[in-house]
Amino acid sequence: MQWTLVVPVKPLARAKSRLADTAHDGVRPSLALAFAQDTVTAALACPEVADVAVVTDDVRAGRELAKLGAGVVPDEPGGGLNAALAHGAAVVRATRPARPVAALNADLPALRPAELARVLAAATEFPRAFLADAAGIGTTLLAAAPGRELDPEFGMDSAARHRTSGAVELRLEGVDSVRQDVDTGGDLRAALALGVGPRTAAVAARLLTAGQ
Ligand SMILES: Nc1nc2c(ncn2[C@@H]2O[C@H](COP(=O)(O)OP(=O)(O)OP(=O)(O)O)[C@@H](O)[C@H]2O)c(=O)[nH]1
Ligand SMILES: C=C(OP(=O)(O)O)C(=O)O
Numbered sequence: 001m002q003w004t005l006v007v008p009v010k011p012l013a014r015a016k017s018r019l020a021d022t023a024h025d026g027v028r029p030s031l032a033l034a035f036a037q038d039t040v041t042a043a044l045a046c047p048e049v050a051d052v053a054v055v056t057d058d059v060r061a062g063r064e065l066a067k068l069g070a071g072v073v074p075d076e077p078g079g080g081l082n083a084a085l086a087h088g089a090a091v092v093r094a095t096r097p098a099r100p101v102a103a104l105n106a107d108l109p110a111l112r113p114a115e116l117a118r119v120l121a122a123a124t125e126f127p128r129a130f131l132a133d134a135a136g137i138g139t140t141l142l143a144a145a146p147g148r149e150l151d152p153e154f155g156m157d158s159a160a161r162h163r164t165s166g167a168v169e170l171r172l173e174g175v176d177s178v179r180q181d182v183d184t185g186g187d188l189r190a191a192l193a194l195g196v197g198p199r200t201a202a203v204a205a206r207l208l209t210a211g212q
Contacts, residue, residue: 001124002050003143004099005043006088006150007070008081009036009056009106016107022185023207031203033061035109035182038197040070042111042177043104048120050099054106055088085152089144100124102143103152105181109200110191112177119170119178128167132159134179134190141178142167 009015012029023031036054043052052070056062062072073091077083085103092101102120123129123143128151131141139158144150153161163169180191192204 001048001100001120003048003120004092004096004101005049005052005104006073006085006092006101007036007040007043007052007054007065007104007106008075008084008088009054009058009061009065010081011056011058012061016183018183019185019188022188023203027203027207029060031200031207032107033064034197034199034203036061036065036106037068037199038109039104039106039111040065040068041197041199042108042113043116044069046113046116046120048117050096051092053088053092055084081154082152085142085150085154089150089152098146100143100145101150102141103150103154105140105154107181107183108140108178109182109196110177110180110194111197115175115177118172119175122170122172126168128165129170130159130162130167131170131172131175131178133181134176134187138181140181 012032015032043049053073054065054070055073055075057075066072073088075084077087089101127145127148129143130139133140182188182191
């Protein structure tokens with residue numbers, strides 16, 4: 001079954017604030033964009049993915065991600081991550097009501113298409129399902145079958161909140177690249193160890209050269 005993915009991207013100037021110790025204000029927007037570019041590139045290379053809709057108000061992110069083949073939905077609610085995801089899901093559903101939809105974070109620079117394919121294939125079995133992040137506390141992917149609301153509850157302790165909401169937790173081995181979101185310097189090192197996409201590798205190399 002082919003999925004539509006909804007990928008939220010916060011305005012780059014405000015994104016990844018918890019990486020302030022790792023990447024200064026001049027580099028952090030480029031790093032956040034690189035994460036999103038590598039995430040979207042891997043998602044579009046996944047055979048289970050029909051299309052990707054990026055929800056963002058950031059002009060640069062929208063332009064660069066559209067070049068990769070993503071659709072861009074303006075973040076009209078402007079009410080934070082969950083409002084952006086609910087809006088993005090409603091917009092894509094208006095034209096593709098029969099397709100399953102999944103929210104995927106844009107900070108998965110090590111994402112591998114084959115691992116994403118396994119996660120989406122597993123999610124197809126349930127009305128709603130989610131994948132916990134590498135720490136087991138957050139969520140990197142939330143999926144909804146056709147006709148089911150996404151009902152996103154991302155944010156603090158979102159794995160527990162998605163579980164409580166009735167979404168089925170996908171307990172898969174060997175999908176580390178789909179779980180490895182990058183919030184902190186430690187997360188970035190973990191993603192680099194898994195192997196990141198070319199855009200993140202290039203910005204990370206600049207960081208290392210600058211001795212940050
Ligand atoms: N469209 C949109 N996307 C958002 C918003 N807030 C977060 N996101 C995206 O949601 C995903 C998960 O967010 P976080 O991991 O908290 O990323 P972040 O907000 O950039 O990171 P911090 O500033 O460190 O909290 C990332 O893809 C973000 O770009 C928002 O208000 N609107
Ligand atoms: C928004 C989330 O991500 P993070 O913990 O990476 O901010 C989440 O896990 O629900």
